Amino acid sequence: MDSTASTSHRLDLATGDDPGPSSSSPAANANAASSSSQPPSRYESQKRRDWNTFLQYLKNHKPPLTLSRCSGAHVIEFMKYLDQFGKTKVHSTSCPYFGHPNPPAQCACPLKQAWGSLDALIGRLRAAYEETGGQPDSNPFAARAVRIYLREVREAQAKARGIPYEKKKRKRHPPPPPSVTASAAVNVTVVPPTGGDGGGKGVP
Numbered sequence: 001m002d003s004t005a006s007t008s009h010r011l012d013l014a015t016g017d018d019p020g021p022s023s024s025s026p027a028a029n030a031n032a033a034s035s036s037s038q039p040p041s042r043y044e045s046q047k048r049r050d051w052n053t054f055l056q057y058l059k060n061h062k063p064p065l066t067l068s069r070c071s072g073a074h075v076i077e078f079m080k081y082l083d084q085f086g087k088t089k090v091h092s093t094s095c096p097y098f099g100h101p102n103p104p105a106q107c108a109c110p111l112k113q114a115w116g117s118l119d120a121l122i123g124r125l126r127a128a129y130e131e132t133g134g135q136p137d138s139n140p141f142a143a144r145a146v147r148i149y150l151r152e153v154r155e156a157q158a159k160a161r162g163i164p165y166e167k168k169k170r171k172r173h174p175p176p177p178p179s180v181t182a183s184a185a186v187n188v189t190v191v192p193p194t195g196g197d198g199g200g201k202g203v204p
Contacts, residue, residue, distance in 0.1 A: 043124070050121055051128040054078060067134075072143025075125075079118050079149070086113035091160045101162035115154040122146060 040048070057078055058065040065074060089103075090112045097103035126141035136142070158164045 047124040047128050050124050051132075054125060057081065070140045072140050072145040075122070075140050075143065075146050076149050079113070079122075079153075082118075082121075083110075083112040086111045086117075088112055088114040088117075088157070089161070090157055093160075098160055099162040112157075115150065115157050118153060119150055122150065 039045075055067070058067065058070065058074075061074075088111060089107075089109055091098040091100070091103075091107065091109045095107050095109050097105075097107055097109075122141050126139055129139050129141055130136055140146070
Protein backbone atom coordinates (compact mmCIF):
# COMPACT_ATOMS: atom_id res chain seq x y z
CA MET A 1 0.00 0.00 0.00
CA ASP A 2 1.18 3.55 -0.76
CA SER A 3 2.55 5.26 2.39
CA THR A 4 0.67 8.50 1.65
CA ALA A 5 -2.64 6.70 1.29
CA SER A 6 -1.95 4.69 4.44
CA THR A 7 -1.22 7.87 6.43
CA SER A 8 -4.34 9.55 5.09
CA HIS A 9 -6.44 6.53 6.01
CA ARG A 10 -5.07 6.49 9.57
CA LEU A 11 -5.84 10.20 9.97
CA ASP A 12 -9.40 9.64 8.78
CA LEU A 13 -9.86 6.89 11.31
CA ALA A 14 -8.41 8.94 14.11
CA THR A 15 -10.71 11.88 13.49
CA GLY A 16 -13.74 9.75 12.76
CA ASP A 17 -14.30 11.48 9.40
CA ASP A 18 -15.70 9.58 6.47
CA PRO A 19 -13.32 9.98 3.50
CA GLY A 20 -16.22 10.00 1.09
CA PRO A 21 -16.72 11.98 -2.09
CA SER A 22 -18.13 14.94 -0.15
CA SER A 23 -14.65 15.82 1.11
CA SER A 24 -13.47 16.38 -2.46
CA SER A 25 -16.33 18.66 -3.49
CA PRO A 26 -15.46 21.70 -5.67
CA ALA A 27 -16.23 24.11 -2.81
CA ALA A 28 -13.94 22.25 -0.39
CA ASN A 29 -11.15 22.12 -2.96
CA ALA A 30 -11.50 25.85 -3.66
CA ASN A 31 -11.29 26.70 0.04
CA ALA A 32 -8.26 24.48 0.55
CA ALA A 33 -6.52 25.95 -2.47
CA SER A 34 -7.13 29.52 -1.33
CA SER A 35 -5.80 28.83 2.19
CA SER A 36 -2.70 27.01 0.96
CA SER A 37 -1.92 29.52 -1.80
CA GLN A 38 -1.39 32.45 0.57
CA PRO A 39 2.38 33.02 0.66
CA PRO A 40 4.07 34.26 3.84
CA SER A 41 4.82 37.94 4.09
CA ARG A 42 8.15 39.33 2.95
CA TYR A 43 9.19 39.85 6.57
CA GLU A 44 8.32 36.27 7.55
CA SER A 45 10.18 34.85 4.55
CA GLN A 46 13.27 36.90 5.33
CA LYS A 47 13.11 35.95 8.99
CA ARG A 48 12.99 32.27 8.07
CA ARG A 49 16.00 32.60 5.75
CA ASP A 50 17.97 34.50 8.39
CA TRP A 51 17.16 31.88 11.02
CA ASN A 52 18.22 29.01 8.75
CA THR A 53 21.43 30.87 7.90
CA PHE A 54 22.26 31.31 11.56
CA LEU A 55 21.57 27.66 12.36
CA GLN A 56 23.83 26.64 9.50
CA TYR A 57 26.52 28.97 10.86
CA LEU A 58 26.31 27.25 14.25
CA LYS A 59 26.56 23.86 12.57
CA ASN A 60 29.67 24.85 10.62
CA HIS A 61 31.27 26.54 13.62
CA LYS A 62 34.50 25.00 14.88
CA PRO A 63 33.81 23.47 17.28
CA PRO A 64 30.12 23.10 16.34
CA LEU A 65 27.71 25.01 18.55
CA THR A 66 24.22 24.22 19.70
CA LEU A 67 21.58 26.89 20.04
CA SER A 68 21.32 26.31 23.78
CA ARG A 69 25.02 27.18 24.21
CA CYS A 70 24.88 30.24 21.98
CA SER A 71 25.70 33.54 23.68
CA GLY A 72 25.87 37.19 22.75
CA ALA A 73 29.55 36.74 21.88
CA HIS A 74 28.63 34.16 19.25
CA VAL A 75 26.03 36.53 17.81
CA ILE A 76 28.71 39.20 17.47
CA GLU A 77 30.99 36.65 15.76
CA PHE A 78 28.15 35.93 13.34
CA MET A 79 27.74 39.61 12.47
CA LYS A 80 31.49 39.95 11.85
CA TYR A 81 31.35 36.84 9.67
CA LEU A 82 28.64 38.49 7.55
CA ASP A 83 30.88 41.50 6.83
CA GLN A 84 32.55 39.58 4.01
CA PHE A 85 29.22 39.68 2.15
CA GLY A 86 28.61 43.38 2.82
CA LYS A 87 28.16 46.06 0.16
CA THR A 88 28.77 49.22 2.21
CA LYS A 89 32.13 50.99 1.87
CA VAL A 90 33.51 51.85 5.31
CA HIS A 91 36.59 54.07 5.15
CA SER A 92 39.47 53.52 7.55
CA THR A 93 40.94 56.41 9.52
CA SER A 94 44.00 56.42 7.25
CA CYS A 95 41.89 56.75 4.12
CA PRO A 96 41.82 60.25 2.56
CA TYR A 97 38.07 59.87 2.13
CA PHE A 98 37.40 59.14 5.79
CA GLY A 99 34.31 61.11 6.80
CA HIS A 100 33.57 62.04 3.18
CA PRO A 101 29.91 61.32 2.34
CA ASN A 102 30.56 61.40 -1.45
CA PRO A 103 34.12 60.26 -2.26
CA PRO A 104 35.28 61.48 -5.68
CA ALA A 105 37.15 58.25 -6.43
CA GLN A 106 37.47 54.62 -5.41
CA CYS A 107 39.63 53.42 -2.52
CA ALA A 108 40.84 50.12 -1.11
CA CYS A 109 38.72 50.25 2.05
CA PRO A 110 36.70 47.11 2.73
CA LEU A 111 33.02 46.55 2.15
CA LYS A 112 31.00 45.68 5.23
CA GLN A 113 27.46 45.13 6.32
CA ALA A 114 25.67 48.41 6.90
CA TRP A 115 24.60 49.12 10.44
CA GLY A 116 20.95 49.34 9.42
CA SER A 117 21.08 45.87 7.85
CA LEU A 118 22.66 44.36 10.97
CA ASP A 119 20.18 46.06 13.26
CA ALA A 120 17.22 44.73 11.25
CA LEU A 121 18.81 41.26 11.09
CA ILE A 122 19.20 41.03 14.86
CA GLY A 123 15.60 42.14 15.30
CA ARG A 124 14.37 39.31 13.08
CA LEU A 125 16.61 36.72 14.75
CA ARG A 126 15.53 37.89 18.20
CA ALA A 127 11.89 37.30 17.23
CA ALA A 128 12.65 33.94 15.55
CA TYR A 129 14.49 32.70 18.64
CA GLU A 130 11.45 33.22 20.86
CA GLU A 131 9.04 31.91 18.22
CA THR A 132 10.94 28.61 18.18
CA GLY A 133 10.57 28.15 21.94
CA GLY A 134 13.46 30.20 23.32
CA GLN A 135 12.99 32.12 26.54
CA PRO A 136 13.22 35.92 26.40
CA ASP A 137 15.57 36.09 29.40
CA SER A 138 18.07 33.79 27.67
CA ASN A 139 17.77 35.30 24.18
CA PRO A 140 21.36 35.78 22.93
CA PHE A 141 20.21 38.29 20.31
CA ALA A 142 18.91 40.56 23.07
CA ALA A 143 22.16 40.42 25.05
CA ARG A 144 23.66 43.68 26.27
CA ALA A 145 26.93 42.93 24.44
CA VAL A 146 25.02 42.74 21.15
CA ARG A 147 23.36 46.11 21.75
CA ILE A 148 26.72 47.70 22.59
CA TYR A 149 28.33 46.23 19.47
CA LEU A 150 25.54 47.54 17.25
CA ARG A 151 25.85 50.99 18.79
CA GLU A 152 29.62 50.99 18.18
CA VAL A 153 29.12 49.91 14.57
CA ARG A 154 26.58 52.69 14.05
CA GLU A 155 28.90 55.35 15.47
CA ALA A 156 31.98 54.07 13.63
CA GLN A 157 30.21 53.91 10.28
CA ALA A 158 28.68 57.34 10.78
CA LYS A 159 32.15 58.84 11.28
CA ALA A 160 33.79 56.84 8.49
CA ARG A 161 31.12 57.63 5.91
CA GLY A 162 30.29 61.14 7.08
CA ILE A 163 26.63 60.21 7.30
CA PRO A 164 25.18 60.62 10.79
CA TYR A 165 22.42 58.27 11.82
CA GLU A 166 19.51 60.10 13.35
CA LYS A 167 16.87 58.43 15.43
CA LYS A 168 13.45 58.55 13.87
CA LYS A 169 11.20 60.78 15.88
CA ARG A 170 7.82 59.37 16.68
CA LYS A 171 4.99 61.32 15.19
CA ARG A 172 2.94 62.94 17.87
CA HIS A 173 -0.68 63.45 17.07
CA PRO A 174 -1.95 66.95 17.94
CA PRO A 175 -4.25 67.02 20.96
CA PRO A 176 -7.96 67.31 20.19
CA PRO A 177 -9.46 70.80 20.47
CA PRO A 178 -10.91 71.49 23.92
CA SER A 179 -14.62 71.03 24.16
CA VAL A 180 -16.75 73.98 25.14
CA THR A 181 -18.11 73.45 28.63
CA ALA A 182 -19.69 75.55 31.31
CA SER A 183 -16.27 76.13 32.87
CA ALA A 184 -15.30 78.17 29.80
CA ALA A 185 -17.46 80.98 31.15
CA VAL A 186 -14.61 82.08 33.43
CA ASN A 187 -12.97 83.66 30.40
CA VAL A 188 -15.92 85.99 29.84
CA THR A 189 -15.40 89.61 30.97
CA VAL A 190 -18.22 90.89 33.12
CA VAL A 191 -19.14 94.53 32.46
CA PRO A 192 -20.57 96.32 35.52
CA PRO A 193 -24.02 97.85 35.00
CA THR A 194 -24.34 101.63 34.71
CA GLY A 195 -26.62 103.76 36.85
CA GLY A 196 -27.91 102.51 40.19
CA ASP A 197 -26.64 104.52 43.17
CA GLY A 198 -25.81 107.40 40.79
CA GLY A 199 -22.57 109.20 40.54
CA GLY A 200 -20.61 106.31 41.99
CA LYS A 201 -17.31 105.35 40.46
CA GLY A 202 -17.21 102.25 38.31
CA VAL A 203 -14.94 99.33 38.84
CA PRO A 204 -11.47 100.41 37.69
